[in-house]
Amino acid sequence: xxxxxxxxxxxxARKAVDVVRISxxxxxxxxxxxxxxxxxxxxxxxxxxxxxxxTRSCTPxxxxxxxxxxxxxxxxxxxxxxxxxxxxxxxxxxxPVLGQWQTCLYKLGDFIFDKVKAVIIGFIKIINRVASTxxxxxxxPIIKILEENKRSKTPGxxxxxxxxxxxxMARRHPELV
Numbered sequence: 001x002x003x004x005x006x007x008x009x010x011x012x013a014r015k016a017v018d019v020v021r022i023s024x025x026x027x028x029x030x031x032x033x034x035x036x037x038x039x040x041x042x043x044x045x046x047x048x049x050x051x052x053x054x055t056r057s058c059t060p061x062x063x064x065x066x067x068x069x070x071x072x073x074x075x076x077x078x079x080x081x082x083x084x085x086x087x088x089x090x091x092x093x094x095x096p097v098l099g100q101w102q103t104c105l106y107k108l109g110d111f112i113f114d115k116v117k118a119v120i121i122g123f124i125k126i127i128n129r130v131a132s133t134x135x136x137x138x139x140x141p142i143i144k145i146l147e148e149n150k151r152s153k154t155p156g157x158x159x160x161x162x163x164x165x166x167x168x169m170a171r172r173h174p175e176l177v
Contacts, residue, residue, distance in 0.1 A: 012123030
């Protein structure tokens, strides 16, 4: 993945968390619940933007949550169960690895996903716009190199440069791009 895409996806995920925080969540949620819920929102939106799919799910482990939030595993389980009861997320246990349940699949609820859907759509448009302009190469430095090559190797030929050749020159000389 491109670093621009990753940074835009991270910015979109932060924006989605802010949208939910401003519009709804902080009115009644204790800070510990909000921390876990915001991580679920951030991961879900980040993956939706990174892979440009309208997924509303993520699969973090409890070990990830303990490292990211500083809460213990039993508190994480209690908080996620409470968020399921409220209807903000759904939680599906995944198959065990070596007899231990490692991760759950967390999906954002319909109400929360409706809040962040506009953010996802807006940032997917931005990511696609950035991705579509990535291949544009400035032509002037490449034409300068071509003219120097023509003077040194074949002084009598004045044909216009081939587009494939220009792209190949841009790849060989990234400092000019």
